[in-house]
Amino acid sequence: MMHSPVVSKAAANWNSYQLADILSHCFEGYLVSFTIDGETFATRFASEDISLNDSVVWLQDGEPKALALITRRGQTCRLAAFAIRPELRGQGYGKRFIQQLIDAARLRGDKNFWLEVIVGNDSGIALYERMGFVRQQTLVGxxxxxxxxxxxxxxxxxxxxxxxxxxxxxxxxxxxxxxxxxxxxxxxxxxxxxxxxxxxxxxxxxxxxxxxxxxxxxxxxxxxxxxxxxxxxxxxxxxxxxxxxxxxxxxxxxxxxxxxxxxxxxxxxxxxxx
Structure with missing residues (x-):
């Protein structure tokens, strides 16, 4: 079956409950299981200063396939969550999507781009390092x-x-x-x-x-x-x-x-x- 190209839209086109479902859906099969409900999504990411206009949902054949949540403060932005559906993984989409986010951050005039990645997610860490991200410290709980x-x-x-x-x-x-x-x-x-x-x-x-x-x-x-x-x-x-x-x-x-x-x-x- 032929699929249409992957297209991006601002996350502002969806409400918190829809974005919570998309995020949980895209995290299927990840190293650490993750699900979130709409109310928790709204409370958590509001406190982190989410920018829905800068956050991105990628769609293929009209179905959400990936989601990046961007939080911003001044000239600093952060990748608060990033997930890709299993059927798109391992095909270079991660690099393509992250580059889009970096390009958008530079266009906005941001000076620093932060993220956190779980230790053990070797493919994710390798991707971010290839894109120029540098480890600053280890965070524990x-x-x-x-x-x-x-x-x-x-x-x-x-x-x-x-x-x-x-x-x-x-x-x-x-x-x-x-x-x-x-x-x-x-x-x-x-x-x-x-x-x-x-x-x-x-x-x-x-x-x-x-x-x-x-x-x-x-x-x-x-x-x-x-x-x-x-x-x-x-x-x-x-x-x-x-x-x-x-x-x-x-x-x-x-x-x-x-x-x-x-x-x-x-x-x-x-x-x-x-």
Whole structure:
């Protein structure tokens, strides 16, 4: 059966529920299984500053075959998700699609193009390196091992997540992965706490498993055990607390010393300077 050429359209032509279905459909058979519903799609990618006009759906015979989600902040863009249907893989479409995204980023005047790729996705890593992306750091995730009863403490004071984000934004030396950046955090449906007006944490509470999205200690208070203390208190408040695979690997000893176990799934953060 002859197929028509693959054509591209801006993702703005679909709503969040349709894009969630397309993304899940295109991720079929990938190294790590992935599915997402429309509500989660809208919440997650809004916090990451998705640009639907710059995100792309590729179609063949009218059917979605690939999807790239682009998030943007200033002159920096990021490939937040990229998936191709099994029937198009191994035919050079990945290189073709990524080149289209790079060309579009240059045309917009973007200066930096970021992405994350799962360690073990050898073909994906090889593709990105051929396109000029360079590994910057390894990102890891953790799971709390606590299984005790929920316990509150007066030492943790709840604050507006926006206040935590503003505190982080004043730290000019702070360079965090996109998912942990201050610009992402305050848009998420989470809660923030402060310990001793020095250590901050952002958590998305959930009945099954709460997610720790960010841990931050003000520069003047570092080296005083504040990070370890707030991590321990959070485990008591949220037994089984976990993180996304967006924690810089160099911070791993802190989490491990607090009884967290490292998730086997890790990612490379990669950068293309345009």
């Amino acid at each position: 953790f799971h709390g091992t606590g299984s005790g009863a929920y316990r509150t403490t007066d030492e943790l004071v709840e604050i507006d997540p926006l206040l935590m984000a503003k505190k982080m934004l004043t730290d000019s030396r702070l360079r965090l992965p996109w998912l942990s950046a201050a610009e992402t955090l305050y848009k998420l449906p989470g809660k923030a706490w402060v310990l001793d007006e020095a250590a901050y944490a952002m958590v998305i509470p959930h009945a099954k498993q709460s997610k720790l999205r960010m841990l931050y200690v003000a520069p003047a208070a570092r080296g005083q055990g504040k990070a370890k203390k707030i991590l321990t208190l959070l485990q008591e408040r949220f037994p089984g607390l976990s993180t996304a695979a967006s924690v810089p690997e160099q911070v791993a000893p802190l989490y491990l010393s607090c009884g967290y176990r490292q998730d086997p799934i890790t990612q490379y953060e990669m950068l293309l300077k345009l």
